[in-house]
Amino acid sequence: MEADQDTYSADVGGSGATMARALGAKPMLRKDGPRHAVERAPITPGLRAKSIRALWAPRFEHNARVQLDVLRDHGPDRAELNRDYAAPVAARNLVDLLGLPEATPDDVARWSHAFIAGVGNLGHDPAIWARCEDARREVDEHLDALLPHLRRHPDASMTSALVNADLPESAVRANVKLTISGGLNEPQHMVTNIVWALSRHPEQRDRVLADPSLWSVVFDEALRWLSPIGMYPRETTRTTVLDGVELPAGAVLGVVVGAANRDPAVFDRPERFDIARSERAHLGFGSGVHLCPGHWAARIAIGEIAVPLLYAALPGLRTDTRRDEAWFGWVFRGLTDLPVTWDPS
Template identity: 85%
Template sequence: MAVTAEVDVAAMLRDPHDTYARLRELGSVVHVPALQRHLVVGFAACRAVEADQATYSADVGGSGATMARALGATPMLRRDDPRHAQERAPINPGLRARSVRASWAPRFEHNARLQLEVLRGHGPERAELDRDYAAPVAARNLVDLLGLREATPEQMERWSHAFIAGVGNLGDDATIWARCDDAQREVDDHLDALLPHLRRHPDASMTSALVNSGLDEAAVRANVKLTISGGLNEPQHMVTNTVWALSRHPDQRDRVLADPALWPVVFDEALRWLSPIGMYPRETTRATVLDGVELPGGAALGVVIGAANRDPAAFGHPDRFDISRPERAHLGFGSGVHLCPGHWAARIAIGEIAVPLLYAALPGLRTDPRRDEAWSGWVFRGLTTLPVTWDPA
């Protein structure tokens, strides 16, 4: 049986890493009654879960049911193979590294430069990186990737926040459902016009790939909404996380500024150290043993990659941000068949374009300690406010 532990959820929302360290000391799989699930906090155990979808299903109750409610149908993220592979196959070719560089990198740079002028316009005394750059850049990129031609970045941000709140609405809050339903109707209104157009005039967008793949329309709509819910959060937070990390490690910031070839390494280490997607659910399909812990069939699991990515059994000095550490795959984008399909888009759009552009355009870019910053979350975690400054021209 798993060790049982209590956690302070409010403290985890502020900063979960002390809790993660305590749980890892108890075992790689810990039962947490307050969260009504077993938390998988060890690196090897998380990898084992993702390697065996026959035993650890993505088609879960609880948050799986709220995701279907939030998005109007069950998307690929809450399906196992072969259905998961069938729904994912249409978008895979367009999200490979070569395709992203050829089709999307110029647009990503255009969006970043457009928003850079907004950030610069606020000046080094008033600029706030999340509001003025990170969130709008991620939203603009997502509008383009999905081909939602009539949608605005502001709408994309609002829809994403509403869907994420709905997916996590285990308390059945009516206000959250009302916001979520409004977002669902608005996205469906856009798709009502867009899907027939894309059937006649296919393009390079993800929505075009989905609608021309032979999938039923409910699956197309659910997976567009899934991409809206998840495709903004991680890229947005990776902009602010990276700047925050480099501001606290000026020696490593100076290294990458002297050698821009290190930017992909910086992105990967920031993703490991400050995992924006901290946890996702799985459910056992049968009685099993995970890293020595007996689990019954139907057990609700939380795969805590935010904890696994700082597991001392996998990474030396894991609580340090260190771009010199030996290369080892982390779990920032998940793993196995559910590895995030947009990982190359995020790496290129943020790690190779949006963040390097900031440092090239704004000499001395750093966080501004004169103004307050704010973090939030552990299931999804990131900076919600990050004041920045730079050297005057």
């Protein structure tokens, strides 16, 4: 499907309309072909591995260390990994990448959740629209001051790349809001997912602690096994046959990458978390022209920095089974509460 954009369009009717309403205009994620490419091209260079390592890795490490102190202060009987570390680290990183100096991590989290609820508001719940419109207004107020400044003083942020790319301002604003909604939950969930997975597989945790070069493998296996985005939509532009199933034109399809990542025809014993498996390619970041442009940022910020730092600083880190954990969601799925503990020093 991802190899054939002409047949499987990202310009999906229902959620395209709610996304345009939630974000103020249709962003790159709901566009095809050249209309998509022109909005995506400006952010690509700044999100390559080399740029992320050179420009952002020190910031990501700073953000992780700030939150590590918060987590440690709560102590091994009260620390909650999502609240104290994963969510604020992901939000601080996103504030930096987007270049929103006046925004707090709490602002970004509130906006992100409001936009996601708006995009999914196919039943048009007025309370959800009201929350979403408040978030849109707040982000627009930040951008009213920021965009003219960045036109005069470009910097390395994603917002600067977009505003200096000769795009209509409505597209700049919609894609900043798309990134606020799409660049927060998944890195956040990857922190908790990895700790959850390694706590259940202590022998694999010991292997990566003995050989830190395995952290990138741990990141990808956790992303396959517990995909933070389980599903995204596409719409057929014409009658077609997909794997023997006839589909009419205009059919809205759920691309369930969470299931593809556990496809027994591709992965040996797919239900097992196994950092030694030989088949590695997964669809956790999507595929084709919409392949997540933030994948290096996430791999480096979470897989190379935030999670290894946790294990280095807190010997014996593991989930705390004395307290309850909680999962939420399906399209965006992850832990909302993950109590953790570690060996007293």
